[in-house]
Amino acid sequence: MTNNEVPQGGFAEAGADLELVGISKRFPGFTAIEELDLTIPAGSFFALLGPSGCGKTTTLRLIAGLEEPTTGRILIGGRDVTATKAYQRPVNTVFQSYALFPNMTIMENVAFGLKRRGIKNADSLAHEALQLVELDHLAARKPKQLSGGQQQRVALARAVVNRPALLLLDEPLGALDLKLRRQMQVELKDIQSEVGLTFLHVTHDQEEAMTMADTVAVMNKGRIEQMGAPQDLYELPKTAFVAKFLGQSNLFTGDVVTTAKSSIVVDAHGTRIEVPTDRAQLHNGRITVGVRPEKVTLHDSAPKADSSRNVIGPGRITDVSFSGVSTQYEVTVPHHGAISVFAQNTSISTLHRDGDQVWLSWSVGHTFGLADEAEAEPVSRFHADLDTSMIAVQSRKDLEAELEEA
Numbered sequence: 001m002t003n004n005e006v007p008q009g010g011f012a013e014a015g016a017d018l019e020l021v022g023i024s025k026r027f028p029g030f031t032a033i034e035e036l037d038l039t040i041p042a043g044s045f046f047a048l049l050g051p052s053g054c055g056k057t058t059t060l061r062l063i064a065g066l067e068e069p070t071t072g073r074i075l076i077g078g079r080d081v082t083a084t085k086a087y088q089r090p091v092n093t094v095f096q097s098y099a100l101f102p103n104m105t106i107m108e109n110v111a112f113g114l115k116r117r118g119i120k121n122a123d124s125l126a127h128e129a130l131q132l133v134e135l136d137h138l139a140a141r142k143p144k145q146l147s148g149g150q151q152q153r154v155a156l157a158r159a160v161v162n163r164p165a166l167l168l169l170d171e172p173l174g175a176l177d178l179k180l181r182r183q184m185q186v187e188l189k190d191i192q193s194e195v196g197l198t199f200l201h202v203t204h205d206q207e208e209a210m211t212m213a214d215t216v217a218v219m220n221k222g223r224i225e226q227m228g229a230p231q232d233l234y235e236l237p238k239t240a241f242v243a244k245f246l247g248q249s250n251l252f253t254g255d256v257v258t259t260a261k262s263s264i265v266v267d268a269h270g271t272r273i274e275v276p277t278d279r280a281q282l283h284n285g286r287i288t289v290g291v292r293p294e295k296v297t298l299h300d301s302a303p304k305a306d307s308s309r310n311v312i313g314p315g316r317i318t319d320v321s322f323s324g325v326s327t328q329y330e331v332t333v334p335h336h337g338a339i340s341v342f343a344q345n346t347s348i349s350t351l352h353r354d355g356d357q358v359w360l361s362w363s364v365g366h367t368f369g370l371a372d373e374a375e376a377e378p379v380s381r382f383h384a385d386l387d388t389s390m391i392a393v394q395s396r397k398d399l400e401a402e403l404e405e406a
């Protein structure tokens with residue numbers, strides 16, 4: 001059997017490609033998904049990353065056949081399944097709230113689907129799946145005799161045992177504490193490479209998406225803003241949302257004042273910031289450029305002019321947070337607000353203190369230019385915690401005013 005012949009309700013020998021073509025989903029009065037085009041190659045570990053309410057679960061429900069798309073087509077292994085019933089699709093889903101049958105043993109839980117389909121060697125397949133999640137020794141127990149993390153692994157075994165060509169994981173680790181989460185992330189990754197199925201993992205946790213997936217798609221308000229290898233997304237974000245949702249970014253908005261072949265220069269409140277042309281989405285007019293905090297270096301005095309580096313300052317350190325291996329500084333620079341700097345603790349003498357005057361610099365090559373402006377906060381419309389953010393903005397404004405007077 002080739003990847004293009006995905007079994008209906010049978011066992012897949014390999015993962016299948018998943019293709020979403022022009023998918024949209026409108027609920028009465030609300031558009032949850034807009035014009036979604038996506039191809040996930042067979043055997044890959046793909047993460048759909050976005051804040052709560054951006055349409056991740058809806059996307060999975062469409063793929064699983066639990067919702068009908070308003071427009072568009074869904075293909076699995078090259079076969080159009082848009083009109084296919086959920087139970088006939090070669091798809092299994094592990095939801096965040098997994099439900100095991102309380103009165104059945106672990107073994108019976110895992111073998112249940114196989115037996116219902118009349119698979120003969122259901123028991124041995126179930127043991128195999130339990131071995132995969134390292135729980136075969138607990139096969140005779142009931143769910144309530146297992147920890148939350150172990151139950152989560154049983155839910156995973158129950159999905160994997162069906163050898164779905166496509167496994168959908170909807171925040172399956174959300175209920176676990178941090179240590180268990182990390183452990184499960186590693187296990188999931190191992191299982192995926194061992195069985196070679198196509199995994200579509202949905203999460204709002206950027207670290208989880210980055211560490212686990214081959215490809216990450218960042219979703220915002222029902223659209224995919226950017227898609228690629230984790231490192232590419234991190235090093236070269238294309239929108240303000242991606243720059244801020246995936247890790248942290250320092251962003252500066254200004255007008256392009258010089259355009260050369262290899263780089264362009266932006267004037268942001270009197271500070272010249274240069275960005276390589278091929279790292280900028282826009283090349284003229286008003287644009288937003290940025291740099292990641294760990295790329296920025298602190299200086300006690302104005303650094304010597306160097307055409308390969310961008311320099312901002314002076315500013316004042318307004319927050320120091322020491323975490324052992326590194327220190328995170330917040331530097332407030334007039335007109336530019338608070339700039340984050342992560343510094344590795346390589347020597348005691350590099351420690352700066354709250355209130356110190358500093359300059360900042362970073363390599364031009366680490367600068368990126370965005371396709372949109374950094375106006376709105378990246379947090380979704382569902383976190384309307386205006387009070388606290390207003391207070392934060394307020395105190396920052398006060399601080400900046402003070403600095404300007406000084």
Ligand SMILES: Nc1ncnc2c1ncn2[C@@H]1O[C@H](COP(=O)(O)OP(=O)(O)O)[C@@H](O)[C@H]1O
Nearest residue numbers: 027028030032051052053054055056057058059
């Ligand atoms: N059946 C429905 N009717 C109306 N709106 C819905 C329905 N299902 C989901 N939505 C809305 O669609 C948006 C996306 O939801 P969802 O896909 O669950 O987001 P996520 O999983 O990313 O948190 C939300 O605003 C949600 O309220």
Ligand SMILES: [Mg+2]
Nearest residue numbers: 056057058170
């Ligand atoms: Mg969801």
